[in-house]
Amino acid sequence: MKIMVAIKRVVDYAVKIRVKPDKSGVETKNVKMSMNPFCEIALEEALRVRESGLASEVVAVSIGPVQFAETLRTGLAMGADRAIHVEAPENIYPLTIAKILKALVDVEKPGLLFLGKQAIDNDQNQTGQMVAGLLKWPQGTFASKVVLDKEKQVATVDREVDGGIETLCLDLPAVITTDLRLNQPRYATLPNIMKAKSKPIKKFTLQDLSVEIKSDLEVVEVTEPPKRKSGVILSSVDELIDKLKNEARVI
Amino acid sequence: LSTLVLAEHEGGLIKNSSLSAVEAAKSLGGDNSISLLLAGSGHSLKEAAEHAASSHPSVSQVLIADSYKFTYPLAEPWAKLVHLVQQSGGYSHIIAASGSFGKNILPRAAALLDISPITDVTKISGSNLFISADCIIRFVSPVPVPIYAGNALSTVRYTGSSPCMLSIRATSFPVASETADLKSNAASIDQVDLSTLDEDESVAKSTYVKLSAQISERPDLGNARIVVSGGRGVKSAENFKMIDKLAEKIGAAVGATRAAVDAGFVPNDLQVGQTGKIVAPELYMAFGVSGAIQHIAGMRDSKVIVAVNKDADAPIFQGAIIPQRPYIPQENTLRPNILVADYGLVGDLFDVIPELLEKLPEKK
Numbered sequence: 123m124k125i126m127v128a129i130k131r132v133v134d135y136a137v138k139i140r141v142k143p144d145k146s147g148v149e150t151k152n153v154k155m156s157m158n159p160f161c162e163i164a165l166e167e168a169l170r171v172r173e174s175g176l177a178s179e180v181v182a183v184s185i186g187p188v189q190f191a192e193t194l195r196t197g198l199a200m201g202a203d204r205a206i207h208v209e210a211p212e213n214i215y216p217l218t219i220a221k222i223l224k225a226l227v228d229v230e231k232p233g234l235l236f237l238g239k240q241a242i243d244n245d246q247n248q249t250g251q252m253v254a255g256l257l258k259w260p261q262g263t264f265a266s267k268v269v270l271d272k273e274k275q276v277a278t279v280d281r282e283v284d285g286g287i288e289t290l291c292l293d294l295p296a297v298i299t300t301d302l303r304l305n306q307p308r309y310a311t312l313p314n315i316m317k318a319k320s321k322p323i324k325k326f327t328l329q330d331l332s333v334e335i336k337s338d339l340e341v342v343e344v345t346e347p348p349k350r351k352s353g354v355i356l357s358s359v360d361e362l363i364d365k366l367k368n369e370a371r372v373i
Numbered sequence: 374l375s376t377l378v379l380a381e382h383e384g385g386l387i388k389n390s391s392l393s394a395v396e397a398a399k400s401l402g403g404d405n406s407i408s409l410l411l412a413g414s415g416h417s418l419k420e421a422a423e424h425a426a427s428s429h430p431s432v433s434q435v436l437i438a439d440s441y442k443f444t445y446p447l448a449e450p451w452a453k454l455v456h457l458v459q460q461s462g463g464y465s466h467i468i469a470a471s472g473s474f475g476k477n478i479l480p481r482a483a484a485l486l487d488i489s490p491i492t493d494v495t496k497i498s499g500s501n502l503f504i505s506a507d508c509i510i511r512f513v514s515p516v517p518v519p520i521y522a523g524n525a526l527s528t529v530r531y532t533g534s535s536p537c538m539l540s541i542r543a544t545s546f547p548v549a550s551e552t553a554d555l556k557s558n559a560a561s562i563d564q565v566d567l568s569t570l571d572e573d574e575s576v577a578k579s580t581y582v583k584l585s586a587q588i589s590e591r592p593d594l595g596n597a598r599i600v601v602s603g604g605r606g607v608k609s610a611e612n613f614k615m616i617d618k619l620a621e622k623i624g625a626a627v628g629a630t631r632a633a634v635d636a637g638f639v640p641n642d643l644q645v646g647q648t649g650k651i652v653a654p655e656l657y658m659a660f661g662v663s664g665a666i667q668h669i670a671g672m673r674d675s676k677v678i679v680a681v682n683k684d685a686d687a688p689i690f691q692g693a694i695i696p697q698r699p700y701i702p703q704e705n706t707l708r709p710n711i712l713v714a715d716y717g718l719v720g721d722l723f724d725v726i727p728e729l730l731e732k733l734p735e736k737k
Contacts, residue, residue, distance in 0.1 A: 141525050148525055216480070217489045244527075245647065246492045247476050251448065252484035260579035261448050263477050266641070278582065283473040284595070284650070286586035286642050290447070293578040302631070302648060303641065338489045338533025345526050350673065353693040353715040355685075359728040362679065365716055370677045372599070372656040373623065373734065 123177045123233035123272075123294075125168040127202065128223055129184045130158040131193040132243040145343040148243075157193050160238025162200075162307040163300040167268060168236050169201045170305065176270050179203045181230060185210050185222050191323055198318035199310035205323040206230075208331065218335050220252035225331035227257060232295065234277070239264050239299040250299035260292040264301040270294075374405040377436075377458060377536070379469040379478065381446065382411055385420030387428050389596050390470035393543035395429045398468050400497045400546070408434040410458055410565075412443035412451060426559040429548075438565040445581035448477045453573040455482035458565055464536045471540035472595070483538045485573075490538035491529055495545040543595060544653035544674060587640050589627075594643065597626030599656045600675070602645055604668070605632040606661020606682060606722060613638045615726045616660060623733055628652065630668045646671035660722040664689025664713055673713070680714035681725045690717045 133139060133148070134156040140149045157165075168180045182197035183206040184190045194205040208222055227235060235257075240247035254261035262268070262279030266287065269278045281288045282301045292298075310318070328335065356362050366373045376398040380391035387409070398407045409425050409432050411418065418439055425435045436458060442450045455467065455478070467482070469475030471493050483490040531537045570576060594600065601623070603616040613633070620627045628645040629638065645652055647670040657675035662668060664680070664687055672678065680689040693714055718725060 139525065215489045217484060217487070220484055240648075248480035248483070248490060248492060251477065251480035254448075254575075255452055255481035255484035258573060258575040260575055261477075261481065262579075263448070264473065281473075282641050283584075284642060286584055286640065288584045289582035291580045291582050296578075303635070336489070336533075338531060339491065340530045340532050342528040342530050345528070347526050347673075350678075350692075350713065350715070353678070353690075353713070353717060355690065355693050355717040355719060359718070359725055359732060362716055362718055363729075363732055366656070366677070366679070370656070370715070372677050 124179045124181060124230060125171060125177045125234045125236060126181050126183060126227065126230055126232040127161070127165045127168045127197070128235070128237045128249070129161045129165065129182050129193060129197050130238070130241045131155050131184065131186060131190045132158045132241055135159055135242055141344055141346050145345055147341065147344050155189070155193070157196055158238050158241045158243075160240060160242070160300055160302075162238075163302070163304050164236040164238050165197055165200055165202060166305045166307040167298075167300055168234070169308075171234070171268075171270060176272055177234070181206060181232065183208070183223070183226055185214070185219055187212050194323055195318055196310060198321040198323075199315040200308060201314065202321075204321055206326060207323050208326045208328070210328055211335070214335055215337060215339060216246050216248035216252055218333065219249050220256055221333045222328070222331055223249070223253045224256045225333055226326070227253075234295060235259075235297045237297070237299045239301050250297050254297035257297070260296045262290055262292050262296060262298045265298050266301050266303045268298060268304070374401055374403055374466065375462070375464045376401065376405055376407045376466040376468060377455075377462060377464040378407060378409050379455065379467065379475065380409045380411050380425060381470070381472070381474045382413065382417070382421035382425070385417055385424060387411075387421060387425045388470075389548060389593075390472050390543035392429055392548045393546040394468045394470045394541055395431055396546040396548055397494065397497060397539070397541040398466065399431045401466060405431075406433045407431050408436055408462070408464070409560075410436045410438070410455070412438035412440075412446070412454060414439055414441050414444045418443075422562050426562055430558075432560045435560050435562045436565050437562060438567055440567055440570070442570065442576065446474055446478070447579050447581060448481050449573065449575040449579050450570060451478045452481035452485055453570055453576060454565065454567075456485040456573075457567075457569060459486055459536060461566075467536045467538045469540050470543045472543070475540045479538060479540050486536070486538075488536065488538050489533060490540065491531065492540050494539045494541045495526075542651055544651055587642060591620060592624065592626045594626040594628055594645070594650050594652060597652070597654050599623055599625035599658070600628045600645070600652055600654045600672070601625045601658045601660070602628035602630065602662060602672075603633055603638070603660050604630040604662035605636065606663075607633060607638060608661075610638045612723075615723075619726055619730055619733075622730060622735060625658075626654075628672075630662055630665065632665070659689060659714070660726065662689055663687045664691070669713055677716070678714045679716045679718070681718045681720060681722050683719070683721055685719045689713045690719070693717045
C-alpha cells in the first residue's frame with residue numbers, strides 16, 4: 123500500500139505575526155516559513171506505518187509557489203520516499219486544494235491519505251474533509267490514534283471530539299487528519315538531509331491536473347483583534363474576592 | 374433568505390451550540406426562514422425534534438432524518454444528507470456551530486455542493502460579510518516569549534453561489550433568553566426523504582465503535598458561567614483535584630491548558646485553546662497557566678480573567694498594572710503587550726486555592 127501525505131508551508135509557529143498596515147493580510151515577507159506542525163504529525167504517522175511494514179511507500183505532496191519545494195525537501199529528509207509539487211499561486215482556498223489532491227489521488231492511487239487537521243495560518247480545518255467527500259472515501263478527522271488492519275483492509279481511528287475520544291472503523295482507502303497527540307514528529311538527521319537532496323520531486327501544473335482555481339471568497343480586511351483593557355496585580359486573596367464581588371460582580 | 378441549521382442533539386435536547394447557530398442565522402437579518410436539520414433514530418430523535426420545534430422563536434421548520442445510519446453522527450451519511458436537503462430546499466445559507474460535529478461534517482457537505490465554506494465566524498454583518506477568527510495560532514514555545522502577538526481577524530465577503538456555508542463560534546452568538554410562549558407556536562416537524570441517501574457509496578464505509586467520555590456533573594465547558602482552569606504549574610493529576618474542588622464549590626466547569634493535557638493531568642476534552650475548546654465565560658480563573666498564545670486564543674473573550682501564577686513575568690500578566698507594593702519592587706508599569714488577565718495574583722496556587730476554598734461563597 124502507498125500512503126500520500128499532504129503538506130503545507132506556513133509561517134513558522136514560533137514567529138510573532140504582524141498584520142500588514144494596509145490590512146491586506148499578515149506579513150509573510152522575510153519571515154521564517156516551516157512545515158505546518160499538523161502536517162509534520164501526518165507525515166510522521168505515515169512513516170511509522172511504513173516502518174511497521176504495513177505500507178510500502180510514502181509520497182509527500184504540496185501545492186503552492188516554487189518555495190514549497192523546500193518544505194517538500196524537509197519532508198523527504200524526514201523520510202518520505204518521493205514528493206510531488208503542484209505549482210500553484212499562494213492562498214488558494216481549501217476547496218481547490220481538495221480538488222487538486224483528488225486529482226493526484228486518481229494518478230497515484232494511494233490506500234491512505236494523511237493530512238494535518240488544520241493549517242496554523244488560516245485555521246480553516248476543511249481540506250481533509252473536502253477531499254474525502256470528493257473521493258467518496260470515509261474520513262477519520264482529528265485522529266489521536268490510528269491502527270491499521272491489513273487483512274481486513276480497515277483503519278481504526280481514535281478521534282478527539284468535544285465529548286471525549288470517539289473510535290471509528292473506516293474501510294480503506296480512507297482520509298485521516300491528524301491531531302496534536304497522535305505522535306511526536308522526528309527531526310531530520312544530517313545524513314538524511316543529504317540523502318533527501320537526491321530524492322525525486324515530480325512537478326505538476328494545474329493544467330496537467332485539469333483543476334481550475336475557484337475563488338468565492340474575498341478578503342475585505344485583516345485586522346488585529348481588539349485589545350482587552352489592562353488589568354491589575356492584586357496583593358491578596360481577600361482583595362481578589364473583594365474585586366470579584368464588588369467591582370466585577372461575577373461571584 | 375432561507376437558512377438551514379445543522380443541529381446536534383443529546384438526550385432528547387438540542388445542544389446549546391446549535392441554538393447559537395440559530396442566533397447566527399437570525400443575525401443574517403431580513404426576512405429569514407430558519408429550518409433546523411436533525412438526524413438520528415427512534416425515540417431520542419422524536420424527543421429532540423419536539424424540543425427543537427419550540428426551542429427558539431426564529432425556527433420555522435424542523436427537518437428530521439430518521440435512520441439507523443444516523444444513530445451516531447458520522448460524517449459520510451450526514452454530508453450526503455445535507456446535500457439532499459439542499460437540493461430539495463435550495464437554502465441561501467447553511468450554518469453549523471464549529472464544534473467537532475460541525476467541523477467534521479460541514480466541509481465535507483460543502484465539497485459535495487462545490488461550495489467554499491467559511492470557518493469559525495465570530496460576527497455577521499449582512500448576509501455576505503463575515504468576520505472569521507483567522508490566521509496564525511502558535512504552540513507552546515520552548516522559551517517564554519515576552520512579546521506576544523494575538524490572532525488576526527479576517528473579514529471575508531462571500532461572492533459565490535448559494536448556499537453560503539458557515540461554521541460559527543458558539544461563544545460569539547449567545548442565545549438570548551426568550552420570554553415568549555414557545556409551546557403555542559411550535560415549528561412544524563417534517564421528515565426528510567432518505568431514499569437516495571445510499572447513492573453516496575461512502576455512507577456504508579465508516580462504522581462507529583465507541584465514545585470514551587468523561588462523565589461529569591459539572592456544567593459543560595463550552596457554556597459554563599465560570600471556568601476554573603489549570604496549567605503546567607498544577608504539576609500532577611493528583612494536584613488537579615484541587616482545581617476540581619474549587620470548581621465544585623463555585624459551580625464552575627474545569628478547563629486545562631494543552632501542557633496540562635499533554636502531561637496527562639486531565640483528558641483532552643478539557644483543553645481550552647485554539648485547537649481545543651473556545652470558551653467565553655463571565656469569569657475565567659487560570660491557575661499555574663503561563664499564558665501561551667495558543668491557550669489565550671481559547672479564552673480571551675472571557676468577561677473577567679483571573680490569573681494566579683508564581684512567576685510575575687508570566688505572559689498572562691503582560692499588560693497588568695503592577696501597583697507599588699512592598700512585596701513587588703517595581704514602579705507602576707503598563708507593558709505594551711497583549712493584555713490578558715484583569716486580576717492577577719502573584720503567588721503559589723497551592724496556597725491560593727485553599728484560601729479561596731475557605732473564603733469564596735458557595736455557588737448560588
